[in-house]
Amino acid sequence: MRLLTALLLMLLVHAPCGSSISWADSRGESLSKWINERGRVAWGEPPAKCDDLTFARRVYLDIVGRTPSVSELRDFQDLGENRRDVLVERLIFGEGPRASAYQRLSAENLARHWRRVLIPPGTTVVGSPLTLEAWLKDAFAERTPYDEMMRDLAAIRSAGEAGGYYQLLGAQPENYASQLTRSTLGVRIECAQCHDHPFVDWKQEDFWGLAAFYGNMRGPNDAAASTSSEGSITYEGKTYPAKFLWTDQPLRDTASSPRARLAAWLTSSENPQFSATAANRIWQYLVGRGLYADVDNLDQASPEDRKFLDELGHRFAHDGFDVQGLIAAICKSDWYQAESLEATTEEVDFQRRLKVLSPEQVFDSLEQALLLPVGRVDPGAARWTGERSQLVNRLSETVGATPEDYASGIPQALMLMNGQLTSEAIDLDRSRLLRAVVESPFFNDRDRIETLFLAVLTREPTEAERTALVQFVADKPAEKSQKQAYGEILWALLNSPEFVLCR
Known part of the structure; x- marks a missing residue:
């Protein structure tokens, strides 16, 4: 148990703290360049870019609502020099070999997020908000312009x-x-x-x-x-x-x-409050903090506070209130791709902090990382047995007001540590991920540890982590004990704070 505690501490130390539209415009090309240039006017030079794996984790979580699989990471690395822009377009616009799956997941993820915008955590509701979420999902799947969606809400009969x-x-x-x-x-x-x-x-x-x-x-x-x-x-x-x-x-x-x-x-394009609020909420969702931080009180912002935001809102309106186009532009920008900064008291004009995964993102990332069955006909599919609802409901008790708020407490931590999903994940007889990793004849111990890190945390282990964990496995007295050691490593990764954060 002391060794597992040490493994968790190692992960804690490593975890970072802190109108008509042209083809190009619909994919955010010109708007992304404008955001880069306008950001330099507002904030100076952007921070250094994050590494490719960090970027992949971000865009998969932000666009399709889950972390990438190991095979998706391998495919990403093979996309060439312009791989980041290509990945954004594949995820948002449903291009490439997984087009239909990405289109569906993107619409579902946007619907979940916007349902929380319309019904914030803590709001008393009559009935199930899933009816609203389904309506939003259909609208996003059809790429309905944002002004049209909100116009339908305002004009109800x-x-x-x-x-x-x-x-x-x-x-x-x-x-x-x-x-x-x-x-x-x-x-x-x-x-x-x-x-x-x-x-x-x-x-x-x-x-x-x-x-x-x-x-x-x-x-x-x-x-x-x-x-x-x-x-x-x-x-x-x-x-x-x-x-x-x-x-x-x-x-x-x-x-x-x-x-x-x-x-x-x-919803008029001439109403700057409408377009600016929409752009501010999308920026907050993707970057963690709005261009004006208090997204629900934009009327209290000064003209200087709103200058960049109003310009972005105007461009959003000019481009036909294309939500996916704006998301693509932001994701391709230097500001979205900046490294996350550790907590600091130093005054900086722009900083990107860690974001907290939504309850649904936590489950869907667990499902992806652990290779869980997803079909309705599979009796062990946690998505349909009630386990997903149980986990999401418990984690929803502590959803923060902004993407940067981390409010989970002991009940949520215990559910991840001791819940059925985690128990099965570390069981060699039931865990698909463990079996795939441990039984692969082409892997050595270093490969197995790297694969677990990529599957769960979307990063490679540091050399210190790799060395320590290889030794941890080697110190086990028998082959079966060594296999079980990988279950303990996986348990530590799943329960590290890094797993529930988007860095």
């Missing part, structure tokens, strides 16, 4: 539309208006629900003016007709007319329905 988002938020106009403006405009206006906002200029009439757009909306189980109409709402005896933010004038145009007008104003 019934509680069941757009993945049932309105129903999930309790079928209350005030809940819907506050969450929609937070997620799409980066404005937290709910503090003005009962009184004028104490810290910013939002008034009670601003809050209820937004809720009024949904004044006549009812949940599917509401028997009584609403006492309000679309375009007005009554709260504590006072009736509020619908109005947009940043104006004192109520909505007067009658050419179309109030919600249709809200949706058009909200």
Whole structure:
């Protein structure tokens, strides 16, 4: 046990701390060059680039939601000098030999992330958010422009539309208006629900003016007709007319329905708050921290804080609100590919920190690394036996507010250390990964250890780690004990903090 503790400590020490679109533009080429140049104006020269394996781990996690397999890493190394750009295009746009799988995984991963944007951790919901996630998945799979997706959310005519988002938020106009403006405009206006906002200029009439757009909306189980109409709402005896933010004038145009007008104003390419908020959230997801860090309070940013962000948002809008194109551009940029910096008190203009894997990314990476069965017909497939749901639910208890927040505690650690997945992973009779590694006639001990590191941590062991672990195996008295030693090494890798971090 002392030796296993030493192995974990070794890993801890090594773990780092801290409009129409042209073919090229749709793959982020020109936008990526602009990001590189604009970033140098804002921050100076970018940090050194991360190594290829670190880059591969990042883009697989960020785009398809899991770590790469060892064979995928070998294929990546064979892609040639421009391998990073080629990999980004394969993962995002579904090109190459695994096209259909990557397209499906990318849509699922984006849907999971955006579901958390629309329904942040800790939000009370009515029903299962998987209905919203399925709706988002279909939209991302079809490469629906971002403005169109959000326009559908804003212009709903019934509680069941757009993945049932309105129903999930309790079928209350005030809940819907506050969450929609937070997620799409980066404005937290709910503090003005009962009184004028104490810290910013939002008034009670601003809050209820937004809720009024949904004044006549009812949940599917509401028997009584609403006492309000679309375009007005009554709260504590006072009736509020619908109005947009940043104006004192109520909505007067009658050419179309109030919600249709809200949706058009909200998602307009001329609305810088909308495009900037979207770009900020995508940048935060990929790099770990928004161009303006407080993504839910963008209205409090100064003009200087917003300069780079507003320009990026404008380009996002000009390119047709193409989410995949923006992701490709950021992933190809020097700033995304920069080395992660260790925690420091030194003031730097730009720094990339470690990101924490989402609960689904943890499971899907375990599934990939351990070569678990994935078919519904396989009785041992953890994805369908309830083990995935159990793990995701437990890890979801500590999901942070930003990708940099690491809030897991003892229950989550114990689940990974002692859970059924981990127990089976280190059992020679049941572990596909261990059998493949230990029984390969072409591997020596150094090869076996390197393969375990690549499968679990997406990196090669340091020379000190390799030497120590080869000796650890050699010190076992018998062949069976030596094979079991690889299970202990695998257990240490799976339970290292490095496994649940994106470096």
